[in-house]
Amino acid sequence: MSSVLCCTVSDYENVVDIVFGRWKSQITYAGVKLGVFEIIDSKMSSAEIAEKLNIDQSLSYRLLRALASIGLLDEDKNKNFIITPMGKYLRKDNPQSLRAVTLLEEGPEHYAIWKHLSDMVKDGKQDGFVREFGTKIFDYIPKNSQYSEVFNHAMSSYSNAHTQWVLEALEGYDFEQFGHLCDIGGGQGHLICNILKQHPHLKGAVLELQNTIKDKESLWANKMGLGDRCAYLGGDMFAKVPRADAYMMKMILHDWSDEECVQILSNIFKASQSGARVFVVEHIVPEPHIPHFSKLFDIHMLCTLSGRERTVKEFTELFEKAGLKFVKTHYPPSQMIGVVEAVKP
Numbered sequence: 001m002s003s004v005l006c007c008t009v010s011d012y013e014n015v016v017d018i019v020f021g022r023w024k025s026q027i028t029y030a031g032v033k034l035g036v037f038e039i040i041d042s043k044m045s046s047a048e049i050a051e052k053l054n055i056d057q058s059l060s061y062r063l064l065r066a067l068a069s070i071g072l073l074d075e076d077k078n079k080n081f082i083i084t085p086m087g088k089y090l091r092k093d094n095p096q097s098l099r100a101v102t103l104l105e106e107g108p109e110h111y112a113i114w115k116h117l118s119d120m121v122k123d124g125k126q127d128g129f130v131r132e133f134g135t136k137i138f139d140y141i142p143k144n145s146q147y148s149e150v151f152n153h154a155m156s157s158y159s160n161a162h163t164q165w166v167l168e169a170l171e172g173y174d175f176e177q178f179g180h181l182c183d184i185g186g187g188q189g190h191l192i193c194n195i196l197k198q199h200p201h202l203k204g205a206v207l208e209l210q211n212t213i214k215d216k217e218s219l220w221a222n223k224m225g226l227g228d229r230c231a232y233l234g235g236d237m238f239a240k241v242p243r244a245d246a247y248m249m250k251m252i253l254h255d256w257s258d259e260e261c262v263q264i265l266s267n268i269f270k271a272s273q274s275g276a277r278v279f280v281v282e283h284i285v286p287e288p289h290i291p292h293f294s295k296l297f298d299i300h301m302l303c304t305l306s307g308r309e310r311t312v313k314e315f316t317e318l319f320e321k322a323g324l325k326f327v328k329t330h331y332p333p334s335q336m337i338g339v340v341e342a343v344k345p
Contacts, residue, residue, distance in 0.1 A: 027066045028090070029106035032099055034060075036067065037083060037090040046079045096160060100153035105300075109133070109140075109147055113303045120302060128303040137304055142211060159190040161336075162250055166191060166281055167198070168332035169339045175199045178277070182207060182244035184237050184264070185252040189230060191281075192248060193220040196229055203229050207241055210234035241267045250281035254297075255307040258318060265322030269344055276344045278324060284331075284338035285311045293336060315340045 031037060039052050046064050050057040061079060068075040072087035083091075089098045104110060113128035120126050129137045141148045175181075175195070179202070183192040186206040196202050206213065206221075213232045216222060221230035233242060238260070241247070247268050253261045268278055283294035298309035310318075316326040319342045327341040 024070050025102075025106050027063065027070065028072065029102055030063060031067050031072065032090050032102045034063075036064070037072075037087055037099070038092060040073070040081060040083045040087075043076075043080050043082045046081065049081065097157055100150060100157045103150050104154035107147075107150060110304070117299065117303055126302045127306055129305070155187060156190070158251070159187065162281065163191045163194050165332040165334060165337045166250065166339060167194060168334075169330040169337070170195075170279075173330070175202060178202065178245040180204065180244045181246045181248060182242055183248045183250070184241055184268075185249060187212060188218050189220040189232070191250050193224050193226050193230060195248075196226055197224060205231045205233055205242060205244065207233050207235050207237060209236070237264050237267065239267075241271045243271050243273075244276070245272075246277040246279065247272070248279045248281065253280055253307070253315075253318070254282050254301055254309055255305050257306045257308075260306070261318050262321045265318060265324060269323040272344050274344055277327075278319075278342040278344075280315060280340040280342070281337055282315075282340065283309050283336065284329065284340070285309050285314075286335075312338070312340060315342075 034055060035053055036049065039049065044052075046061040047057055049064065050060040053060070064073060064081050065075060067073045067087070068081065071084060072090065073081045074084050075081050088094055089096060090102060091097060092099055109129075109132075113132050116128035116131045120128060120131075127136070129135075129140070133140055141151055176199075181192060181195065181202055181204045183189065183204065183206045186192055186208060189204075189206045192204045192206060196204050213219060213234060219232060221227050221232070235241070237252075241264075249264075253264070256264070265278070268276070283292075283297050285294045285298065286292050294309040301307045301309060312326075312329050319326050323344065324342040325345050327343050330339040330341065331337075
């Protein structure tokens with residue numbers, strides 16, 4: 001009996017769905033790239049959509065039909081289309097928009113680096129971005145304006161979701177014990193400003209590369225009227241971090257190797273007093289039998305950088321090497337991320 005016949009129909013179909021999964025994401029990318037989701041506010045014919053977007057009518061209908069097949073649009077028998085609740089997440093005006101994430105993760109750069117996965121696993125050397133483009137991603141970004149724009153918009157999109165999860169995970173946490181919170185690698189300050197808004201006694205600072213914070217209009221402290229409570233400091237977390245009562249790092253350590261993470265954490269140890277807290281926000285890898293986004297994101301990190309997603313035990317080991325002590329992990333209801341708390345003894 002063949003191996004195919006030994007499988008149930010559902011197993012076979014599930015494997016087919018996995019094998020051809022990239023078709024779905026590339027179809028979605030094309031729809032986003034062409035602007036399909038931005039123009040459909042009410043029911044529109046395929047011909048109207050093609051005319052409005054100035055694209056080929058015949059081929060665009062086939063794309064629209066495919067987008068409907070995967071649940072992002074809805075098609076009637078007269079070739080009219082309407083955007084679905086799922087499709088609305090691909091619009092610019094959605095506060096939880098995944099538009100920029102789609103353009104980044106299915107765009108030409110990130111698409112290209114995945115072809116190196118099997119070779120990297122074989123020879124034990126990760127970072128497909130270097131293999132494909134000859135440079136590290138953080139060196140590539142400032143030299144390529146189009147990619148930089150997409151990357152920054154995608155990071156902002158990720159931040160909206162991450163901030164909500166962090167606030168849920170730390171709901172009820174006693175921030176009264178701190179006077180000053182520093183967000184290391186905090187971008188334009190979306191997370192820290194939302195924490196400051198909830199805790200009026202707190203003051204904060206964002207440590208970032210100067211190029212990231214040079215546009216004052218993009219800084220969340222200014223947008224949210226918190227300019228007197230949140231400072232932006234240009235600097236390098238691998239060299240030195242400012243003194244604070246508590247530190248936040250959201251999706252930072254997963255970019256780096258264990259040795260690089262220990263260097264960052266050691267700088268926190270050097271700068272802080274006894275009792276200082278560290279909050280590391282990451283996609284935490286759960287037990288082996290639990291399927292989780294972190295286990296897929298870990299392969300993305302393998303392809304993109306020198307970092308990885310980690311278990312709580314692995315974070316605990318990093319803390320210990322830097323002189324810090326693990327306290328506990330806080331989770332939002334979704335369990336999508338975790339906030340790993342450590343303390344300087």
